[in-house]
Amino acid sequence: MKRRKILISALIAYLIFMSACVYIVVPEGLEKPVIDKDAASKVWNAVATKVEQTGAGDLRIELAIRNDTGDWSVMEAVPDQPATLKSGGKTTDCETVFIGTGAHRLAPGFQMRGYSTGKNADPLVQLLYVECKGASAEAGATLSIDYVSYGGILDYYDPTANELEGTLEINLDEIASDLSYPVAEEIEGLIQDSSVAITALSENVITLQDAQRTDKGLQFTWQNLNPTKFALKTHIGIPPVIGSDGIIYGVAEILDMPEVPITPASGNVQWTTEIVVPQDVSGLYILLSVESKKPRTYVNYAVDITDR
Numbered sequence: 001m002k003r004r005k006i007l008i009s010a011l012i013a014y015l016i017f018m019s020a021c022v023y024i025v026v027p028e029g030l031e032k033p034v035i036d037k038d039a040a041s042k043v044w045n046a047v048a049t050k051v052e053q054t055g056a057g058d059l060r061i062e063l064a065i066r067n068d069t070g071d072w073s074v075m076e077a078v079p080d081q082p083a084t085l086k087s088g089g090k091t092t093d094c095e096t097v098f099i100g101t102g103a104h105r106l107a108p109g110f111q112m113r114g115y116s117t118g119k120n121a122d123p124l125v126q127l128l129y130v131e132c133k134g135a136s137a138e139a140g141a142t143l144s145i146d147y148v149s150y151g152g153i154l155d156y157y158d159p160t161a162n163e164l165e166g167t168l169e170i171n172l173d174e175i176a177s178d179l180s181y182p183v184a185e186e187i188e189g190l191i192q193d194s195s196v197a198i199t200a201l202s203e204n205v206i207t208l209q210d211a212q213r214t215d216k217g218l219q220f221t222w223q224n225l226n227p228t229k230f231a232l233k234t235h236i237g238i239p240p241v242i243g244s245d246g247i248i249y250g251v252a253e254i255l256d257m258p259e260v261p262i263t264p265a266s267g268n269v270q271w272t273t274e275i276v277v278p279q280d281v282s283g284l285y286i287l288l289s290v291e292s293k294k295p296r297t298y299v300n301y302a303v304d305i306t307d308r
Helices: 002-025 037-041
Strands: 043-053 059-068 073-077 083-087 090-094 096-098 114-119 122-127 129-132 142-151 163-171 191-193 197-199 205-213 217-226 247-249 267-276 285-291 297-304
Touching: 043 142, 043 163, 059 073, 059 163, 083 129, 090 129
Parallel strands: 114 247, 191 297
Antiparallel strands: 043 059, 059 129, 073 142, 083 090, 083 142, 096 129, 114 122, 142 163, 197 205, 205 217, 217 267, 285 297
């Protein structure tokens, strides 16, 4: 009887241990994001904004890209793959290709023509363009660029979820000179007022307290309100902006890298982020990614600061 009791106790302890292990190894909520089945029929688009010969005799084509996927999306030209120019009955591989969102997720209906590279403290602007060595654009010329994009909520553990592949087809006879940046198509409910309160991870509430112009750009003051009984933090990275010139300002980096203060239980904290933006750029929107639903999963918001 005594051995039986010991065996039963050991079995109960084992089951409790195994249950705990199952919970630890496969925590609730780590399932993959739901894929939008309709997204496959939606695409990125592009138009030429300038076509010219360089001093070296090459063809340079500057472009604007537009997110028509119906969701937040990051895109780039397929790495190490040339664009294809068809002109005057000839096909030319164009090896110089700078096309993409600079690793940022762009709002649906938004369009852009460049992004920041380098370091946040001293960034450079990378315009979107293709160069075709020794080529020229005859009447009827076209340019094709294969791309890959990833849409929806960003999951740090599965950043390539919701992958879409496509090809940008650009008619070089049509030069767009009157584009409005960054909003190409207004989508109901997409753009949020600067006073919006965003429910984040663990019911935290993120708000933008202030946005000020500085000598180098913009400084944002953020507040995290923690209604829970536990101290915690919510990551938002260093949010970039996009303005009326169609450039995304703010170098992309891992969203949980910047230091964020811990918010005490039933308390709040404030902190600031800064980005370099030219003084003459107006019509700005913050492309805000907020850690939500579960750790290292980010939901995107377009925050209107056009009055700054």
